[in-house]
Amino acid sequence: MSSRQPGGRRGTPVTPGSSGTAGRSDLDDMLSAAATRDRAAFEALYRRTSPTLFAICIKMLRDRSEAEDLLQDVYVTAWNQAATFNPELASAMTWLGTIARNRAIDRLRRRRTQPLDETSVEEIVDESPTPAALAQLSQERRRLERCLQTLPDTQRKAIREAFFTGLSYPELAARMSVPLGTLKSWIRRSLMQLKICLEK
Secondary structure, three states: OOOEOOOOOEOOOOOOOOOOOOOHHHHHHHHHHHOOOOHHHHHHHHHHHHHHHHHHHHHHHOOHHHHHHHHHHHHHHHHHHHHHOOOOOOOHHHHHHHHHHHHHHHHHHHHOOOOOOHHHHHHHHHOOOOHHHHHHHHHHHHHHHHHHOOOOHHHHHHHHHHHHOOOOHHHHHHHHOOOHHHHHHHHHHHHHHHHHHHHO
């Protein structure tokens, strides 16, 4: 993995400037622009979101060096998978926060001799020093999780893997042992169902 972000930044958080925190629509636009390989938009997204994401990483992992490494992993994944972001399903902050949380959980599970249960994970997340900043993330994630539960098991797994890992569609099709066309059809139908569910 490269030691620098796609936009040239290292994997450490940047203190936000005097302009303050960007609104949801601003962040969504930045992430959508990154899907077109707009490096300036991605750097702006990094500057605005990295302090909050770093708070998630460091409070879950409790190790600054490992948290910085994880932060870089999150943004590399975001850069590579930006085309899968759908602002109708979740905000950019929720999307990025979910990647950070899932990657941190993976590292914690590899680190521990005892399995990490979901209760422990939620307790760690709740210890974030920026609860106000994460409130919307948590609320939207709960709504998304409820809607995901309405999908068939196979389609739910495909959506989770497609949106919250660094796998491409061909890689995911190979992992799930299904034709690429079938996988894309699952995801397309699932996105339609999720959109209807989230709009209720």
